[in-house]
Amino acid sequence: KNEVEQSPQNLTAQEGEFITINCSYSVGISALHWLQQHPGGGIVSLFMLSSGKKKHGRLIATINIQEKHSSLHITASHPRDSAVYICAAYSGGGADGLTFGKGTHLIIQP
Amino acid sequence: DTGVSQDPRHKITKRGQNVTFRCDPISEHNRLYWYRQTLGQGPEFLTYFQNEAQLEKSRLLSDRFSAERPKGSFSTLEIQRTEQGDSAMYLCASSLVYFEGQGTYNEQFFGPGTRLTVL
Numbered sequence: 178k179n180e181v182e183q184s185p186q187n188l189t190a191q192e193g194e195f196i197t198i199n200c201s202y203s204v205g206i207s208a209l210h211w212l213q214q215h216p217g218g219g220i221v222s223l224f225m226l227s228s229g230k231k232k233h234g235r236l237i238a239t240i241n242i243q244e245k246h247s248s249l250h251i252t253a254s255h256p257r258d259s260a261v262y263i264c265a266a267y268s269g270g271g272a273d274g275l276t277f278g279k280g281t282h283l284i285i286q287p
Numbered sequence: 288d289t290g291v292s293q294d295p296r297h298k299i300t301k302r303g304q305n306v307t308f309r310c311d312p313i314s315e316h317n318r319l320y321w322y323r324q325t326l327g328q329g330p331e332f333l334t335y336f337q338n339e340a341q342l343e344k345s346r347l348l349s350d351r352f353s354a355e356r357p358k359g360s361f362s363t364l365e366i367q368r369t370e371q372g373d374s375a376m377y378l379c380a381s382s383l384v385y386f387e388g389q390g391t392y393n394e395q396f397f398g399p400g401t402r403l404t405v406l
Contacts, residue, residue: 181329208393218324218376220397263329267393273343274320274332275395 180204181266183278191286196251198281200264203245210265210275211238211249220263223249254285289313291381291398299404300369307365308401312381319362320395321354322378330378336362337384369405376400 181202190196200209211223224231224238226247231238235254240247251258261282265275292311300306312319317338322330333352334344339359347353351369356362366373380395 210395212397218378218400218402220330220378220380220400222394222396225394265329274322274335274346275330277322277329277331279327279329 180276181264181278183262183264183281185281186279187282187284189284189286190254192255194254194285196254196258196283196285198249198262198264198283200247200249200278201245202247202264202266202276204266204268204276206242206245206266206268208267209240209247210267211247212263212265214261214263214280223262225267251283256285256287259284291379291396293377293379293398293401295401296399297402297404299406301406302369302371304369305365305367306369306403307363308377308379308403309361309363310379310381310398311361312379313383313396314360316381316383316396317359318382318384318393318395319356320380320382321362321364322380323348324376324378324400326375330376333364366403369403371405374403374405376402 184199208227210225213221226240235252237250261280263280264278294309320335321333324330334354336356351367354364378400379398382393382395384393
């Protein structure tokens with residue numbers, strides 16, 4: 178079982194819909210990252226959060242440390258939001274690298 | 288552009304050959320990470336450096352993999368005697384780590400990756 182689980186694996190929605198991607202983790206963390214990966218491989222950091230909620234434009238990320246759960250929301254989705262969204266946990270110790278989920282492949286249709 | 292850069296972006300090689308990839312981090316960042324991503328999977332952690340010191344290498348996939356960061360700036364990842372199973376995207380990330388309150392701040396910024404194809 179992966180230490181970081183994402184759902185859904187694939188999501189297709191219509192332009193304008195409200196999108197939610199979920200992430201659950203079993204490791205202790207000091208921070209959780211949400212990343213965006215476009216075809217061709219480039220990864221962009223969207224959020225890093227350790228508590229509460231962060232908002233940037235149409236993107237909102239929340240985390241519940243007690244429940245070990247985080248969500249990424251996209252409001253008023255647009256075809257340019259189509260990408261793979263990856264959740265990654267940072268434990269802050271041990272091997273120190275990020276532990277990644279497998280990603281959610283999001284397609285927004287016009 | 289002051290982001291993380293990687294070179295080459297694509298590499299095609301024959302099985303058994305050695306390959307070396309380079310990563311140039313954001314200049315003020317003290318940590319540098321290497322990850323590997325196979326098709327349809329999330330990246331997996333390989334190794335990382337704090338300045339020039341390699342602090343974790345047990346996750347390197349085999350003794351054919353090695354990494355260096357000789358002057359604490361750019362890093363290289365070498366794969367010797369490549370195998371077809373080494374075909375993947377190799378990602379580099381850098382960060383400026385500092386301690387804030389009771390936590391550690393470590394936001395990683397990723398390069399574009401090097402896509403390796405072993406024939």
